[in-house]
Structures are given as structure tokens and as C-alpha cells.
Amino acid sequence: MDNSRLSQGWVMVFTAGLLNCLQAGTFFMTPTTLMPLIVKDFDLTIAQASIPIAIGKLCYVLFLVPGGVLVDHFGVRYCLSIGFLGLAILTSAYGAFVSTFAEIILVHIALSAFSSTSGVPVYAVVVASWFTDNLGLAMGMVLSGFSLAGTAIPAILAPIARVYGWRVAMGTMSSILWFVALPLSFFVLKEKPGKDAHEEFTPTRAAVMDEVELELEDRGLGLNSQEKYLFVLFSIAYFALQYQSGCFQENILYFLHTDQGLEISTASLFLSALNFGAFAAKLVGGYLGDIFDRFNMAVILSLFTTAGILMLYISSPVPSLSNNFIFLFCFSVLFGIGYGSTFNALYSIAPVAFGKAGLGRIQSSLFAVGLTGNAIGSVFTGILRTQTGDYRLAFTVALLLSVFTAAVLLMISCSKIARNIREEQYLEQLTGASTESLFGGVSEDFVSVSSYDSVFAARQSYWQKMRNRTFNTFVALRTGYGQNSGGSVHGMKRSETFLNMMRSGLIGNTMEFTGIEDTQPRSTALGGSRSIGRFNAEYRTDFARPTSRSNLLGRDPRW
Template sequence: MNWAARRIGGRFHYGWLTVAVVFLVLLAAAGTRATPSVMMVPLEHQFGWSRATISLAISVNIALYGLMGPFAAAAMQRFGIRPTVLVALSTMAAGVALSSLMTAPWQMILIWGVMVGGATGVAALSLSATVVNRWFTTHRGLVMGILTASSATGQLVFLPLLASIAEHHGWRQVVWVVAGAAAIVLPLVAFLLPERPASVALRPFGEAPGAPVATRIETKNPLQIAFGTLASASKTRDFWLLFFSFFICGASTNGYIGTHLIAMCGDYGMTEVQGASLLAAMGIFDLFGTTLSGWLSDRFNSRVLLFWYYGLRGLSLMYLPHAFGIDFYGLPIFALFYGLDWIATVPPTVRLATDVYGKEAAPVVFGWIVAGHQLGAAFAALGAGMLRSSLGTYTVASMISGGLCLVASVLVLRINRRDRPVAAQAA
């Protein structure tokens, strides 16, 4: 039992402190992922790089962020949560700091796309799913909602500050602030993040005293775990419904809005700080919306929740091009409805994956589903940049993104239409 567990004693379950530490890890990763959107216009002005070129680096970052998910979840099973997260945070901090020296597009692709993208992929939703399934038997939806909301809080904390720094001091100062934030979290993970409840002589929160405790140590290598689970899960229809609906989720959130909204606001005469503040306001709404979504997913049918989330998001995106033409209420209305729905899809999606594939396999299966999310985000980040470069406007991209969300609202109604879980074990 570590010193923090001894100090806490019986005052509250250590799982909640674990949630707080992981929340901060995800917060730092969220701020790191949001940084390229703040840097887009300054890099365009300083180096003459087109938005399509910068979007390529961002799309590589987003794709690797998602593709790392299943391998990160498998590495946590094989090597442990703490060592895996420590390596990721160290790589993230070093990569961001190194980017202050870049002067060519290939360097941005290598550093922000490959190095930072791969590192942030470890500190992502697969980490949340692993921690939730290990530490909690009850309130899993609520806890997943809280951890997922850290992405919104990352925007709230970082974006206006980073945009202001970029505007007054340049983009290189931005990367030093972000690198420092990632480095600060390292000692918290090293000293306060146990591997599992048994490491501090506890049971998962909400688990009955007589229930068996999972203590099996995974001996297979992460590649075998990840690909074996994929081979099993990919034979089921539910996997592909979850994968493609989450592909659309990624395309319509951090791929499009998260990457391009600040630049889009600039097309309508708004400053970078104003655009970042709009994203931050959406982050505030999403903090409440995603936490509420987690609470709802513990109580209501996840398919029905996802139907409404995707449908309302699609309508919001179709409204966005018109919002800039309404003097006062246009953008605030968009920020409210879209913000509440930003990543509210995550808790019910995790719940469905756990219901279909079981508690042990769910984090790795969900890692592959997150890969679909980030492939969709990469597709939208690059596609929207190319459409903007060729058409001079984001309107077509907004309509395409909104239409895809309406398609997803229909797809999700077909998920988990059976009564018993499907096995998805590593080969």
C-alpha cells in the first residue's frame, strides 16, 4: 500500500484519487492535442505554409492518436498502466518542446504528427476505459463521463491562454507552455497511480465483498493482444456499427470543429482569441453535457441516447454556416447545443462495448473503436482543409459533416440487439 493510500485511510475510496490523477493526464493530453489549431494561423503567416499542408500534419497526429488506442490498452494489460503512461507523457513533453525548433513542414509532420500523435494516443479514451473497468463496478458511466469531460476542460483551460500567448508572443512560446504542463503531470503519475485496487488492498468501488477479484497477469505481448482481439471482434456486426458511428463522431468533432473552428472564425473577421474563446465556451458546456451523459448511460438505453446525440449534432453543424450571419445569438446558440453534445457520445459507446464484449476485452475493443474515431477525425481535418483551400469557405464541409451525423444516428439503433455478450478474446 502506497503512502497516499495510507493517508486516505477509510475516508474515501482510492479509486476517486485515481480518477483525479487520470483526469489531469487526460487534461494535459487534451491541451496538447488542441495546440495545433492555435498554431495554424501563426504558422501560415510566418512560413507561408498553406492550411492544407498544416492540416496534413494535424491529420497524421489525429490518426496516430486513434491508432495507438488498442495497442496502448494492450500495453497497459501487459506492462501496467503507470509505466505505459509515464513513457507516453515523457515522449509528449519532449516532442512538444522539440517542435520549437521546426522550420519546415516535414518537421511538423514528424514531430506533431508522428511523435506527439503517438504519445497522446496513449493518454486517451482507452486509458479511461481501462481505469474505469479496473477500479469501478458501479457508476462506470458517470466516471467515464467525468474522464471524457477532461478533453473539454483541456480546451477550457488551455485554448484562450494559448491563443493569447500566440497572438502576443508567438507560437514558440505556446509550445513551451504545453511541454511544461505535460512535464508537471509526470510525478503525479509516478507516485499516485497504482496499478489496480488490489495494489492498495482494496476492491473495485461498488463491488460486493464476496465477489472474486481479477488478478490475472497478461503474459502475451501487446501486438498479440491487440490484433487477436481485433480478429475476434471484427467478425461481429456490432463492432463495425460501433466503429463507423465513431468514425463519424471523430469527423464531426475534433477532426472538423476542433481543428478548423478558430481558422473558420478568422474567415468572418474574428480574432484567434475570440475563436478560441468560442471553443472554450463549448468546452464548458461539454463538461456538463458529457458528465450528464455518463449519468444517463447508467440509467437509460445507450442506443437511444446515441440516436439523439448524433441527430442533434448533425442539425447543429448544418446550422453553423448561418450562425455567423446572426448578429448576437447565432454563435452562442451553436456553442450551447453543439457544446453539450461534443463528446457526450463516449460514455454510452463504452457502455455498449462493455455490454457486447465483456469487461476484460472491452478496453482493447474500445481502443479499436477509438481508432475509427480518429481516422474519421483525420479524414475531416485534411478534407476540410482541402475544401477550404479550393472553395474559400467551410460551408460545404459543415454540411457534409452534419449529414454524416444524421447517418450515424440511424446506424447506432442497430447496435447490441442481442441478449448475451459476445466473446472477444486475444488469439
């Protein structure tokens, strides 16, 4: 990516993060902050107070997939603009006209519909279109918008609500949508132009990809057995993590304001501290995820949520809850760090683990599972509070789930797909070149390797592990990953990489061509030129084992 494109990409990241902040602030944080005052105004119980927010989240889950389809069909800009227009109108009506409990529920359902085209999955698609390198940092900046909303919105709206009432505070949020979110969504944010967000297509490559697109229309894009297993683990982790978030995000103000007797403006500071911890963790975690192993980081950082919840018990015998300001602050920060960093790790791992084809649907599905957990955590915690008279049992359930989440993340880290991704990263570090340079030909970066003996050994090892795999080559071309009954072969990031591997002889010694040959022969650094045609997706392909360094390096005169 050249400098101008890179700069534009970071502008998109900043814009997406700000819009994510405003959407989350409208749909999640504003009702959470103002609901304790709405409860008093409408004479509701705590159990009733959680119902509108929970119903809104569950409806959001139902609207996510249709919203994703609309975004795929009409594009990001129009769907975001319509989404924020609807949110602005509804928040204006919420503050001005809502007068019954039923109307509150209806408004939250309508808010969920417009939020489905302006939420995190949309921004994840935009960021993935602009970035391959620094994806973790970019995604972390976008996801931090949610926590920024949790930090800023309570601190801004709670004092306004305390002095002027919750309706004026709701009108303040509506004004921000009208004058900030709408212009940004329509005039600034956009996907990276081009057929593939990360590649410039040559006419030859475009022709080959068109053939693949036609075949995939009939076949459909599914997950193989290993990816399905990983998707289930991801779903469980999302659910458990978001249950904890719903438990504390939606109930901490009731715990502090109702049970502990703090002013709403004071109680909101702890909610802001929690979300500030998550905000910082998403930024720092995104950067660290580009340097260290994201899978292992997710396991370690998820334990911060456990440590944070324990702070609620540490100053008194379990299961009595603390009312010490220091321990409450430690809980807020540690839980926020654990939640934010783990959420960021899961979101940044998904494009690497599942590929970018169908990423919008995968992210939307996982986000929907997470929102379901969030809604259940919120409602179930409120029910336990009503039944038992305090939050001891409810918070203990969240504590146990935090340990369970770490165990599930450990299973993800030990999965076959995670091991394949680590191997790909190891090969890149070993050679000092990209995987495409290693397998597709001798490039200038590849020439800079001081010892090609280590490269040869790495290639031998890679061949040993991959030689018996069967690829669906059409899916490999479309998604960038070879697929087989035993799992995904990661490391073939681009369709061009796969074609280069065939041309160079690394794979394809039993590949059968079925006609429609490429009209432009292509020369390769590994000797000669060869026409690449459309090939049968059902045929088994074998890896051509490199038997010598000369086979690895070919006849390139630079060697």
C-alpha cells in the same frame, strides 16, 4: 466496494480525467489553437496547415494497438510516465527548435507515439478496473478531460500567443507537462489491485479460473456474430461522429479568424464554448446514463449535433454561413453538447456490450477508427475549403453525417445485445436484487422482495428466451457472458453467477463433467451441496425450467 476503496476509486477517476485533459491538450488542442499563427509564421496554406495534425492523428491510430500491448505488459503507471515524459520533451523542442514544415510533421509523428500510451483507452481500462456501479458517471468524468482541455487550452494559450508568440505558448504547455502531468502519472494513478478488478477471488474460484485461463490461451478471445455486427456499427458511429469533430474542431478557428476576420483570441472563445458544452455534456450524460437507457440517450443526444450545425445556416438562406455571434455561440454549445454526450454514451456502452475481457483492445480499436474519421474530417474539410473558397460545402457534409450518425445509433439501440442488456436491467429492477441474487441463490436482498410471484414469472420468461441457447462455458467463465451463435447472453456478469446457476439447477441438466473436481463441496441456498468440476466447453447446456415457486425458492427455511 467499501468506503475506502470507493474513495480511492474516485481519486483515480479525478486523476485520470486531469491526465486525459493534459494529454488531449498537448496532442490535440495546442496544435489546433496555435496552428493559425504557425501557418503565418511558416507561410503555409490552410490545406497544408491541416496536414501535420492529420498525419499525427493517423500515426496515433497506428500506434494505439502497440501502445495497448505495452500497457498490458508493463502496466499503466510506467507507460503513462514514459508517455508524458516524451510529450514534455517534444513540446519543449517544438517551441524552441522547429523551423521547417518537415520538422513540424516529424514532431507530430513523435507526439502520436508517446500519446498512444497516455490516451483515453488507457484511462478507460483504469476506470473499468475500479467501477461496476456508477461506471457511466466515472467514464464521463474521465472523458470530460478532453473537452476540459478544449475549453481551457485555447483560452489560456491564445492570449499568450497573441502577445508573446506561439513558441512561448508552446513552452507554457511543456511546463505544465513537466510539473503536473509527470508527477500525477507516476505517483498517483494506478489500476485497482487484484486478479479481477471487481471481485475478490476465493482459492476455489481462482483454481477454476486458472483452468479456464489455460484453455483460453489455446482458443483465443473472439467476438461472436452479434458482437461483430455491433462492433461494426460502433465503428461506423465512431467514424462519423469523429469526422464531424475533426471538421469543426480543426477548422472553426480558420473559419472565424480567416473567413470572418475575428482576432485569434476572440475566435478561440467559440472553440472554448464548443468544448465546454462537450465537457458539461460528458459529466451530465455520464450521470444520466447510469439512470436511463444509454442506447436511447445516445440516439436522442446525437441530434443535438444536427441542431448545432443548423445554427450556422439559420440566420441566412442555406447554404450561406452565419456570421451572427448569437448563432455562432448557439452552434458551439449545441454541437459540443451533442458530440460530448454521444461520445460518452458510446464509451460507457462498450464495457457493458462487449464485456471487460479484451476491453483495452476493443476500446483502442474503436478509438483508432474514430481518430481516422477525425483526421479525414479535418483534411477533407480543408481541401473542400481550398477548392470552393469557403466552408459551405464542407459544413454541409458534416450536417448530413450528423443525421447518418443518429441512424446508426438507432440501429445499435435496436440490436439483440441491447435488448438483452435491457432485459437484465429490467430483472434487476423487478426483484430489487442483483442478477446474481436472483439466479444464484436466496440472499438477504432477495428475501426483501415482497412478491415472489413476479420473480417466478420473470424467471419463467427468461427461461423461455434462453432455453435453446448453446454456451461456450469457458468464455462465459472468463468474460462473464454466455456465448452462442445467435448472440451474447447478458446478465451473467460474473463467473460465480454462472457457477451458481449450475449448482442451483437453473442450467446444466445436460452438462457433462470431465474430471478435475473441486475439492471443496459448496452448499447452496437451493438445497444440498455439490462439487463443481471442470466441464467440457463444447457441450450443449439446457435451462432447467422452473415449474413451481417451490422450485424457485428451494428448501431455504426462511421461506
